[in-house]
Amino acid sequence: MKTTKIEWTEATWNPSVGCSKVTAGCKNCYAEVMARRLQAMGMAGYEDGFKFKILPERLHQPVSVKKPTKFFVNSMSDLFHEKMPFEFLDKIFEVIASTPQHHYQILTKREHILQRYFSERVAPKNVWLGVTVEHKQTKHRIDILRNIEVPVRFVSIEPLIGDVGNLNLDGIHWVIVGGESGVSARPMNPEWVINIKKQCAEQKVAFFFKQWGTWGEDGVKRSKKENGSILLGKEWKEEPVLEVIAS
Numbered sequence: 346m347k348t349t350k351i352e353w354t355e356a357t358w359n360p361s362v363g364c365s366k367v368t369a370g371c372k373n374c375y376a377e378v379m380a381r382r383l384q385a386m387g388m389a390g391y392e393d394g395f396k397f398k399i400l401p402e403r404l405h406q407p408v409s410v411k412k413p414t415k416f417f418v419n420s421m422s423d424l425f426h427e428k429m430p431f432e433f434l435d436k437i438f439e440v441i442a443s444t445p446q447h448h449y450q451i452l453t454k455r456e457h458i459l460q461r462y463f464s465e466r467v468a469p470k471n472v473w474l475g476v477t478v479e480h481k482q483t484k485h486r487i488d489i490l491r492n493i494e495v496p497v498r499f500v501s502i503e504p505l506i507g508d509v510g511n512l513n514l515d516g517i518h519w520v521i522v523g524g525e526s527g528v529s530a531r532p533m534n535p536e537w538v539i540n541i542k543k544q545c546a547e548q549k550v551a552f553f554f555k556q557w558g559t560w561g562e563d564g565v566k567r568s569k570k571e572n573g574s575i576l577l578g579k580e581w582k583e584e585p586v587l588e589v590i591a592s
């Protein structure tokens with residue numbers, strides 16, 4: 346059952362919350378805005394607003410979900426945050442390994458910690474690992490990701506705030522692209538998106554276009570809903586084909 350508005354997943358699981366900004370893509374962080382809102386509402390887990398903290402009481406949440414579900418792990422944080430103890434990460438991956446009925450999508454902007462963690466460990470078979478790339482300067486994250494053994498490797502190019510140029514998608518199964526939303530959103534040039542879409546087609550990588558965001562394809566600022574997600578006359582919601590990847 347879908348329990349989140351995030352289009353490319355089915356549910357979220359946040360065994361930690363809070364974060365700190367690392368690159369330009371973090372400038373208008375949605376999780377920060379949400380965390381402050383939840384703090385004001387008195388929601389458990391958000392007593393410290395956006396300050397990073399682990400929540401051991403949430404560790405076993407997916408165990409009680411029997412229906413096979415795609416979980417986005419840490420929509421409100423970065424699993425590979427500098428303050429995340431590796432011992433707690435080990436416990437998270439133990440839960441993941443013990444629930445093979447689910448898939449777990451993990452996305453980070455902290456590629457060096459991701460690399461260090463998996464240099465001595467093997468990821469469970471139901472993990473999808475991803476890195477965020479927001480412009481050319483963060484493309485090196487893909488090189489680190491492609492060397493980690495997991496069934497699905499994905500790149501989230503959201504918010505796309507600059508031309509990424511040429512992309513080497515060797516070993517990558519899925520690319521998600523989206524423009525930024527919110528009052529301070531930065532515009533996304535349609536040519537940047539078309540360039541990525543073209544390279545996904547050439548390199549046979551599934552392409553998922555999430556949204557234009559606050560700035561439409563025509564460069565006009567309006568609601569995210571009004572701007573929609575039509576690119577080159579249609580929607581692009583491709584997903585990785587798991588059977589092919591497993592073979």
Ligand code: SF4
Nearest residue numbers: 364365366371374422
């Ligand atoms: S890494 Fe993600 S969660 Fe953390 S500040 Fe940046 S955008 Fe927000």
